Amino acid sequence: xxxxxxxxxxxxxxxxxxxxxxxxxxxxxxxxxxxSQIDExxxxxxxxxxxxxxxxxxSIRTVVDQCLAEAxxxxxxxxxxxxxxxPGLMGSLLIGVTAAKALAYAWQKPIVGVxxxxxxxxxxLMSIEQPVFPYITLVVSGGHTSLYRSDSALSHxxxxxxxxxxxxxxxxxxxxxxxxxxxxxxxxxxxxAGGNPKAFQFKQPMLERDSLDFSFSGMKTALLYxxxxxxxxxxxxxxxxxxxxxxxxxxxxxxxxxxxxxxCMRACQQHDIQQILIGGGVACNTRLRQVMNKLCAEQxxxxxxxxxxxxxxxxxxxxxxxxxxxxxxxxDSLNLDVFAQA
Amino acid sequence: xxxxxxxxxxxxxxxxxxxxERLGHCAKLLAPMLRGGDFVGLVGDxxxxxxxxxxxxxxxxxxxVPLRSPSYLLMHEVDADIPILHxxxxxxxxxxxxxxxxxxxxxxxxxLLLVEWANHATHWWPNxxxxxxxxxxxxxxRTLSIHGDGERGAQLAANYCKLLKNLIPFEPTDV
Numbered sequence: 001x002x003x004x005x006x007x008x009x010x011x012x013x014x015x016x017x018x019x020x021x022x023x024x025x026x027x028x029x030x031x032x033x034x035x036s037q038i039d040e041x042x043x044x045x046x047x048x049x050x051x052x053x054x055x056x057x058x059s060i061r062t063v064v065d066q067c068l069a070e071a072x073x074x075x076x077x078x079x080x081x082x083x084x085x086x087p088g089l090m091g092s093l094l095i096g097v098t099a100a101k102a103l104a105y106a107w108q109k110p111i112v113g114v115x116x117x118x119x120x121x122x123x124x125l126m127s128i129e130q131p132v133f134p135y136i137t138l139v140v141s142g143g144h145t146s147l148y149r150s151d152s153a154l155s156h157x158x159x160x161x162x163x164x165x166x167x168x169x170x171x172x173x174x175x176x177x178x179x180x181x182x183x184x185x186x187x188x189x190x191x192x193a194g195g196n197p198k199a200f201q202f203k204q205p206m207l208e209r210d211s212l213d214f215s216f217s218g219m220k221t222a223l224l225y226x227x228x229x230x231x232x233x234x235x236x237x238x239x240x241x242x243x244x245x246x247x248x249x250x251x252x253x254x255x256x257x258x259x260x261x262x263x264c265m266r267a268c269q270q271h272d273i274q275q276i277l278i279g280g281g282v283a284c285n286t287r288l289r290q291v292m293n294k295l296c297a298e299q300x301x302x303x304x305x306x307x308x309x310x311x312x313x314x315x316x317x318x319x320x321x322x323x324x325x326x327x328x329x330x331x332d333s334l335n336l337d338v339f340a341q342a
Numbered sequence: 343x344x345x346x347x348x349x350x351x352x353x354x355x356x357x358x359x360x361x362x363e364r365l366g367h368c369a370k371l372l373a374p375m376l377r378g379g380d381f382v383g384l385v386g387d388x389x390x391x392x393x394x395x396x397x398x399x400x401x402x403x404x405x406x407v408p409l410r411s412p413s414y415l416l417m418h419e420v421d422a423d424i425p426i427l428h429x430x431x432x433x434x435x436x437x438x439x440x441x442x443x444x445x446x447x448x449x450x451x452x453x454l455l456l457v458e459w460a461n462h463a464t465h466w467w468p469n470x471x472x473x474x475x476x477x478x479x480x481x482x483x484r485t486l487s488i489h490g491d492g493e494r495g496a497q498l499a500a501n502y503c504k505l506l507k508n509l510i511p512f513e514p515t516d517v
Contacts, residue, residue, distance in 0.1 A: 049416070050439035089415065091443055143414040164393050165411045173388065173413070217411070218362075221389030225481060341419065 006079040006326065009067070009103075010319025011060075013096030014088025014116050015143070016040075016047045018059045020067035021315035022078070026323030027126065031070035032309075032316050035059045042182050046172070053091035060099045067315075075107045080331070082322020085113035086339035093338040101334050110331045114318045115342055117144055118156060120279035122324070123306035123317035125153055132275075136267045140260060140288075141280035142168035142183065147212050147267050150277065153324045159267055160212025167256055168282045170216035174223050174252055178245060185282055192249030197287070199247035200226060202255035204262065212267050214259065223252055250287075257288040261295050268301055279306040281313075346461040347385055347475045347489050351496070355503040356487040358479060360512050365391050365476075365484060366398030371505045372472075373402025375498060378424050379451035381471030383460025390476040391484050392458040396428060399456065412458065416440050424454045431463040441466055472498040 005024050012019040021032040037055045041047050068075065083100035085093060097113070104111040120139045125131050137148040137156065145162040165173065168185055175184030180191055202222050205215045226248065264276050276296065282288060283305050296303040310316050325331070347353070359365045376382070382399070384392040393411045400409035403422040411430070412418045416437055418428040427448060431437050446466065449455055460467060470492030477485040488506070490499030 044435055045433050046414070046436055048436045048439045050443055053443070087415075090445075162410060163397070163408060166414060169411060169414050177388065217389065217393060221481075224387075224389045340415065 006323055007071075007073060007077055008319040008323045008326070009064075009078050009081045010114075010315035010317070010322055011064070011081065011083040011096045011100050012116075012119075012313055012315040012318045013056045013060065013092050014084045015092060015313060016052050016055075017313040018056045018063050018096075019313060019315035019318075020063045021319045022067055022071045022073060023316055023319035023323065026320045026327075029316050030073075031067045032314060033063045033067045033070065034314055035063055038183070045176065045182050047089070049089050049091050052089060053095060056092055056095035060095055064099065064103070075103070075109075078107065078109055080110040080112065080322065080326050082112050082114050082318050082325065083336075084116045084119065084318055085336055086115055087342040088116060088340065090338060090340045093340070097336060097338050101336065105334060110326065111334065111336060112322050112325045112330060113332050113336045114321050114325065117146065117342065118154070119317040119321045120306070121148065121150060121156060121277060122153055122321040123310040123314070124277035124279040124283075124304050126310070126317070126320055127307055128304055134271070134273055135275050135277045136264060136271060136273050137277040137279070138260060138264050138283075139280045140167045140278070140282040142166060142172065142185075142282075144280060145214050145216075145260070147263060149267075149271055149273070153321065154328060159271075160214065160263065162214040162216060163207075164215055164217035165220065167214070167216060167260060168280075170220055170256060171253070171282070173220050177223060177227060178249065180249075185285060188249045188253050189285060189287065192246055192251075192253050195246035195248070195250030197250040197254035199244075200251035202252060204255050204259040206259070206262065206266075210270070212263055212270070214263060216256065216259075219252070219255055219259075223248075253285070253287050254291070257285060257291050260288060261292045264292065265295055265299060265301070268299070274300065275302040275304070277304050277306075279311060279317075281311055283311040284308050347473060347487065350473050350489040350491045351499070353475070353487040353489055354499040355506055356475075356485055357506060357510060359484050359486050361482055362391060362394050364512055365394050365486065366401070368486060368506060368509065369395040369398030370402035371509075372399055372498075372502050373423075375501055376403070376424055376454055378453060380424075380494070380498070381455045381457070381468050383457045383467060383471060383473045384476065385459070385461045385473060386476030387478060390478055392476060395474060395476065396456055396458065400426065403454070417445060419448070422454075425452060427453045427455050429455070429457045430459060431457055431466075432459040434463040437463045437466070468492075470494045472502065
């Protein structure tokens with residue numbers, strides 16, 4: 001029997017990116033469109049739900065049309081539609097899911113709801129020719145910091161998660177303290193580029209001996225104390241000079257990413273697994289890649305990062321995982337619901 | 343910060359708590375006194391222990407998942423003995439946008455409204471509830487103060503203080 005190529009349209013609108021993509025058989029990307037709203041939210045220090053919802057509504061049709069045009073496909077050539085339905089901002093999720101349902105109904109195509117975090121894992125899996133499971137998987141972004149054991153593209157067991165702030169959120173809050181811009185991750189990376197990562201010591205919380213959970217709020221508080229200087233009095237101006245800003249950014253970033261990397265190593269040891277997948281917005285971070293690759297080389301572990309373009313929110317990973325879900329017979333009906341938390 | 347809390351009420355109690363672990367334990371004690379429709383607001387600087395306190399309260403209420411920082415999504419809805427709406431009000435405009443979209447309809451008599459940075463976006467909060475103040479002392483210790491707004495707030499604050507007083511002096515934290 002010859003295999004009919006499956007063209008899956010992916011739609012993503014869970015937070016502040018309106019994205020569409022068409023992926024063939026879960027592997028080959030033939031078009032990908034991302035409309036980022038980041039400039040619309042930057043002034044507010046984070047995503048503003050109502051602005052996000054309205055912006056998704058304005059761009060959803062355009063990004064669908066653009067995606068089909070780039071792929072040079074007609075709707076009838078599509079095999080199915082995959083859409084993020086959890087977790088995320090309710091008002092934002094609803095725009096993508098409602099659009100997907102309308103298109104599925106109009107074009108008479110099957111629809112499937114996709115878990116956003118599992119899709120971030122799939123983004124890393126896509127760059128591996130023939131995945132051999134299991135993997136230890138780290139998903140790290142503004143809203144999530146979680147470790148999984150992945151036994152297939154569709155089966156992920158949660159091993160640990162942050163007990164307080166997500167890693168990206170921690171970087172956002174640190175950037176705010178340092179009066180850097182939003183989002184904090186890239187701002188701190190840039191400000192710390194020439195800095196000495198060993199200039200300041202930040203204790204890396206590893207929690208209990210066996211724990212695979214994370215905790216970043218103590219690190220954030222430690223930064224606050226460093227900025228306040230001796231005696232814990234808020235000095236004005238803050239003690240940090242420009243040169244020190246780059247050192248403190250480098251040191252703080254180093255502490256955050258080292259914690260992430262060391263937990264991955266711990267998970268590998270506990271589960272006797274020698275390969276790691278890393279996805280999510282913070283997976284773009286250069287220092288995380290450096291530290292992770294160094295530790296992995298020492299311990300003979302393979303680390304695969306999602307390609308930078310598919311670390312931040314995108315629809316390629318949604319179409320990709322959607323393909324796997326359709327193949328496993330997991331299509332949804334037009335009653336597909338949305339969930340803020342998964 | 344102090345001005346906001348004293349405008350709610352004079353502190354019913356102000357105690358020094360020696361560690362994050364003990365802070366969580368203090369929060370847990372409040373759990374049995376709460377009922378659906380109650381409001382609990384946290385006020386304190388970045389890193390003062392607001393989320394730590396909330397996580398302790400969540401444990402006391404047998405929350406289905408541990409409470410985490412709601413800063414990113416602004417609001418977490420967590421199943422527990424009393425369903426918890428856990429909010430971060432730091433960015434008032436962002437919260438206004440979320441609640442203005444209709445999410446404020448979920449403030450009702452079945453949920454506990456648990457708000458970090460409750461001195462922000464105050465127009466959303468009921469005039470009846472408990473306020474918890476947290477202040478940095480040293481790197482480890484925090485001053486915890488309890489304030490009551492309205493009749494229900496004063497009742498909760500008074501009862502909660504009785505239990506907190508029993509904790510003093512704090513037993514040394516195990517290492």
